[in-house]
Amino acid sequence: MLHIKCPHCGMRSQNEFSYGGDASVKRPNLNKEISDQDWDNFVYNRKSLRGKHWELWQHLSGCRQWIKVERDTTTHEIFNTLKADEDIS
Amino acid sequence: MDQNFRLENVGLINRNKKISFKFNSKNYYGYEGDTLASALLANGVHLIGRSFKYHRPRGFFGAGVDEPYAVVQLYRNGETEPNVKATEQELFEGLEAKSVNCWPSVNFDVGAINNFLKIFLPAGFYYKTFMWPKSFWYRIYEPFIRKAAGLGVASTKHDKERYEHKYEYCDLLIAGSGPSGLASAYAAAKNGARVILAEDKPRFGGSLLTNDVNIGNQSGKDWADSIITELKEMPNVIVKNRSQIFGYYDHNMLVMSEKVSDHLPKTKKYHPNKRLWYIRAKEVLISSGSIERPIVFGNNDTPGVMLSSAAKEYLKIYGVFVGRNPLIFTNNDSGYETAIEFKKNGINPIVLDSRKNPDSEIIDEAKNLGINIKFSYVVVAAQGYKKVKSADIASISEDKKQLGKTENIKCDCICVSGFWTPTIHLASQSGNKTKFKEDIDAFVPGKSKQNETTLGAANGIFSLEETLKTSLKAGNDLSKKITEKENKVSVPNVVEKKSSKHDKFWCVPLPKGKHYKRFLDFQNDVAVSDVEIALREGYRSIEHVKRYTTLGMATDQGKTSNLNGLQLVSEIENKVVPAVGHTTFRPPYTPISIGAIVGREVGKHSKPTRKSPMHSWHEKNNAIFVDAGVWLRPRYYKRGDENLFEASKREAQNVRKNVGVCDVTTLGKIDIKGPDTAEFLNRIYTNSWLKLPVGKARYGVMLREDGIVMDDGTTTRISENHYHMTTTTAQAANVLSHLEYYLQLVWPELNVNVVSSTEQWAGAAIAGPKSRQLLQKLFPKNDVSNEGFPFMGYKEGDLFGIKARIFRISFSGELAYEVNVESNNGNFMWEKIIELGEEFRIQPYGTEALSTLRIEMGHVAGSELDGRTIPYDNALDGLVSKKKDFIGKRSLQRAAFISEDRQRVVGVVPLDKKTSIPEGSHLVKDSNAPLPNPKLGYISASCWSVEYDNPFSLAILKNGKNMIGEKLFVMSPLKNKVIPVEIVSSHYVDPKGERVRS
Structure with missing residues (x-):
């Protein structure tokens, strides 16, 4: 079980969180024309990265904040966690 | 029965307390502190089971977790447990155990015919033989194999025992209470660190209990006792025996199984049988010691052949001698320690040492005691079927390839020592890349991946002095970093015997013309010849050899067989052992009960149960409940001997004709506040929300980004910047996360706050043509006329002094209202509705009638909004705005959707x-x-x-x-x-x- 540092609450066990997918995906703005391919990429297509990966987690059984977590997908090492409004460097 | 193999005044058992037990229906007794194995051996019982494949007689090989085959079926307090290691099971009054893998009895086993057919049962036999005809597999082959193989039998009854889970955090977790564990725990505890020290056996001290050493002018055991006593008194230390740390998982999370009641005849009231600890440690110290490894020779599985360390443990802890004429076969000095213990207790052993002329303190001591030692000698084969009767021995050349003339000598047990294998399972599980240490011919942990340090024998350090020195330092240094305090413990004075170098010798060659089975893996009946076949057939990777031959598999996980298997592969392949590599060690290190893993989450505890505030009223009024997610909802209210169909029909008819009331507390409710709420709802829902006036409700549908309907419900504008959203019972939690996602990550500029208020409000739906008349009675001060309170209207009301929210919304398709009050007033509201509704012939209705009403009205619900349908599919396309954008809208243009x-x-x-x-x-x-x-x-x-x-x-x-x-x-x-x-x-x-x- 992973040990995730919530930027709001501190170190907590994985069972307090739920996974939310790739954090680098940006939702296209509303009311903006978008091609089928770009929309398809946004809704469905994700990279299955080996190694460092920025991902979203929600601290569901805690502060309920969505956070960004940089995790190695092979070793599970967590390098960094950010609040929802902090940008991935 | 007399205990013919028990010494007087030797051992740590309590001789004042006799304990009677049964093995294979025969009565025996032992003493408090015995294991089932030691008590059987004290009674001269060596035959305990039959082997997995050949059904050969099997006895005891180890004395603890290292035991590969002495597993029994255990009976305790009306329950049965399979595959219990006799060497680990403590004796309790009334214990009953039976042999496994034999029929009709362990003494006469029909399956033993396999032993004589063994030339037909080589490695991969099952794969090769039972392939055709295909139709035979299910009917004939599989049932036969299942019956013939396998270990014990699982109980089919409900497990009455209780199992608990516990979460714990600590600075240092120490696995094993041998010298390295005790020293590091002590040093860390003195520095104020929070320490957990876990020992899988009942007694603390590990090798100090059996080794003849002195620490600080005390015996090893006395030193261990004094350290444990001191640790137990320290508030920052948890000391646990009978607790096996069996798995090392991510981020320094380890799991430990504590046997709370297994050593008792019956679990005490309010006690669990086992307790599973999830421990998150800042630092982990692995002091799991080492396991003696066997030397491979002919018929080395005969009962009476065992590890020399096990024989010593039976002597020193239980006062049991495993034979009167022991033969000790060793390639290092450890065998001499066992020989000396025998000799000191008046038993004359013979020692065969594969080395030519070793020289050390221990060997000198053995010589001085007059022990018969033969150098450059090996055991070629054990003789005897159900018990060792003699041994064929021979001299061996220096290159270990030529045997001298075989001679037969009488003996009743053979104690083997092939040097020591560090127990690296936990380190390996943590991700540690192990390395091969040439001077001990075994793998030791290499570079740590997580915060883990391996100490003492587990790290290949076999000198006590060195172990204590490094362990005290590790305990001190690691805890000092955490507590920033130092209270240094000095290294005590150690007296131990110096050992000479072991012999790199592990397998006795077969004499000419002999075809003895030489077993590598005792649990899975894997012999040298099986591995040879696998390699001849082209298996190269050690992982493939493992699976083809079953070497190192099952519950044993290769504790005694692993290295010898690797030696063999490396020898045939002409590679060095590190090039062959070892197979992956997987948790659990030892078998763990499924019950312990499941914990309390069984039956109705497998998920939480939520009940509405009106639940007890429903119960009193004969409600039959149904699970709705985690909620319990009335399905129907039974009158007389009505069935589901009759009752729900009556309830639904009454709604259509008069008025009914339904508990809708379980609907998800989300309280939304903030000046940008209208804009937010407009983006989330498919329809338009910008012009919803205060005091009005609106039905809305929300989509996922892929265009699929996520949920539906009504949202009401309570005041200027305050909205009340309802969701379906099942989707409440997902919808809240969905809203939070967009507010926190996508549109942080929107000033909106959402919070769940599902449990804060109790809800009742009043539906039917007479509902308005009833509502007027409930809220006499409110104007409830069709004009004053139109469809999709909202009002606040006063329900006999209680603040209520009234919504004119309908799921049943009838004229209907929904009344919400604070949860603690829910029952009051409900009883008022029933009381005042009596004159209108009100009846409560359950989910079955509710379904009927909505289905015939064509209102879609969960069974249509099933995660596969879009608004059009549900005839909700009229609610999809063409003018504005919203979540999921772009996906609705997909070709399949239009x-x-x-x-x-x-x-x-x-x-x-x-x-x-x-x-x-x-x-x-x-x-x-x-x-x-x-x-x-x-x-x-x-x-x-x-x-x-x-x-x-x-x-x-x-x-x-x-x-x-x-x-x-x-x-x-x-x-x-x-x-x-x-x-x-x-x-x-x-x-x-x-x-x-x-």
Whole structure:
């Protein structure tokens, strides 16, 4: 079980969180024309990265904040966690 | 029975307390502190079971967790447990155990014929032989193999025992209480660190209990006792025996199984049987010691052949000698320690040492005691079937390839020592890349991946002095970093015997013309010849050899067999052992009860149960409940001997005719506040929300980004910047996360706050033509006329002094209202509604009637909004705004979603107006068409229409829009039904929706 540092609450066990997918995906703005391919990429297509990966987690059984977590997908090492409004460097 | 093999005054058992037990239906006794193994050995019982494949007689090989085959079926307090290691099971009054793998009895086992057929049962035998004819597999081969192989039998009864889970955090977790564990725990505890010290055995001290050493002018055991006593008194230390740390997982999370009651005849009241600890440690110290490894020779599985360390442990801890004429076969000095213990207790052992002329303190001591030692000598084969009777021995050349003339000597046990294998399972599980240490011929942990440090024998350090020095330092240094305090413990003075170098010798060659089985893996019956076959057949990777031969598999995980297997592969392949590599060590290190893993989450505890504040009223009024997610909801209220169908029909009819009341507390509720709420809702819902006035509710549908309907419900504008959203019972949690996602990550600029208020409000839906009259009685001060309180209106009311929220919304399709009060007033509200509703013939109705009402009205719900349908499919496309953008809108342009013959909800009525239509059935054009019959749609929900008194169903049907009036067939292969039906509008009752507005 992973040990995730919530930027709001501190170190907590994985069972307090739920996974939310790739954090680098940006939702296209509303009311903006978008091609089928770009929309398809946004809704469905994700990279299955080996190694460092920025991902979203929600601290569901805690502060309920969505956070960004940089995790190695092979070793599970967590390098960094950010609040929802902090940008991935 | 006399204990013929028990010494007087030796050992740590309590001789004042006799304990009687049964093995294979025969009565024996032992003493408090015995294991089942030591008590049986004290009684001279060596034959305990039959082997896995050849059904050869098997005895005891180890004295603890290292035991590969002495597993029994245990009976305790009316329950049975399979595969219990006799060497780990502590004796308790009334214990009963039986042998496994034998029929009809361990002494006469029919399966032993396999032993004589063994030339026909080589590695991979099952793979090769039972392949054809294919049809034989299920009927003949599989049942036969299952019966012939396998270990114990699992109980089929419900487990009455209770198991608990516990979460714990600490600075240092120390696995094993041998010298390295004790020293590091002590040093860390002195520095104020929070320490957990875990020992899998009942007694603390590890090798100090059996080794003849002195620490600080005390015996090793006395030193261990004094350290444990001191640790137990320290508030920052948890000391646990009978607790096996069996798994090392991510981020320094380890799991430990504590046997709370296994050593007792019966679990004490309020105690669990086992407790599973999830421990998150800042630092982990692995002091799991080492396991002696066998030397491989002919018939080395005969009962009476065992590890020399086990023989020593039986002597020193239990006062049991495993034979009167022991033969000790060693390639290092450890065998001499066992020999010396025998000699000191008046038993004359013979020592065979594969080395030519070793020289050390221990060997000198053995010589001085007059022990008979033969150098450059080996055991070629054990003789005897159910017990060792003699041994064939021979001299061996220096290159270990030539045997001298074989001679036979009498002996009744053979104690083997092939040097020591560090127990690296935990380190390996943590991700540590292990390395091969040439001077001990074994793997030790290499570079740590997590915060883990391996100490003492587990790290290949076999000198006590060195172990204590490094362990005290590790405990001190690691804890100092955490606590920033130092209270250094000095290294005590150690007296131990110096050892000479071991011999790199592990397998005795076969003498000419002999074909003895030489076993590598005792649990899985894997012999040298099996590995040779695997390699001859082309298996190269050690992982493949493992799976083909089953070497190192099952519950044993290669504790005694691993290295010898690798040695053999490396020798045949002409590679060095590190090049062969070892197989992956997987948790659990030892078998763990499924019960312990499951914990308390069994039966009704497997998920939480939520009840509405009116639950006890429902119970008193004969409600039959149904699970709705984690909630319990009344399905119907039973009157007399009504069944589900009759009761729900009565309840639904009463709603259509008079008035009914339904508990809707379970609906998800989300309180939304903030100046940008209207804009937020406008982006989340498919319809328009910018112009909703205060005091009005609106129905809305929200989509996922892929265009699929996520949920529906009403949202009401309570005041300028305050909204009340309802969701379906099942989706409440997901919808809240969904809203939080967009507010926190996508549109942080919106000033909106959301919070769940599901449990803060109790809800009652009052539905039926007489509901307005009832509402007036409940809220006499409010104007409830159709003009004063129109459909989709909202009012606040005063329910006899209690603040209430009143919504004019309807799920049943009748004139209806929903009243919400704070949860603690829920029951008061409910009883008032029932009391005042009496004159209008009110009846409570459950979810079954609710379903009937919504289905015949054509209102979609969870069975249509099933995560596969878009608004069009549910006839909700009228609610999809063309003017604005919202979540998921872009996906609705996908070709499949706009195709002409897109599926859509329809109504289905059987032509005979009698036959009920099973939910989940398929709709087809021709019931006699050849398979696969093209499926046009499926039945999503079925009811008995109370309006028309005939069956009615909703279906999602291809090209549904243009299918009204068509005649199709419903097919249910499950129920073996073919029903001719007509497709009608989904709005079967009141298609114009006049009633809700009346």
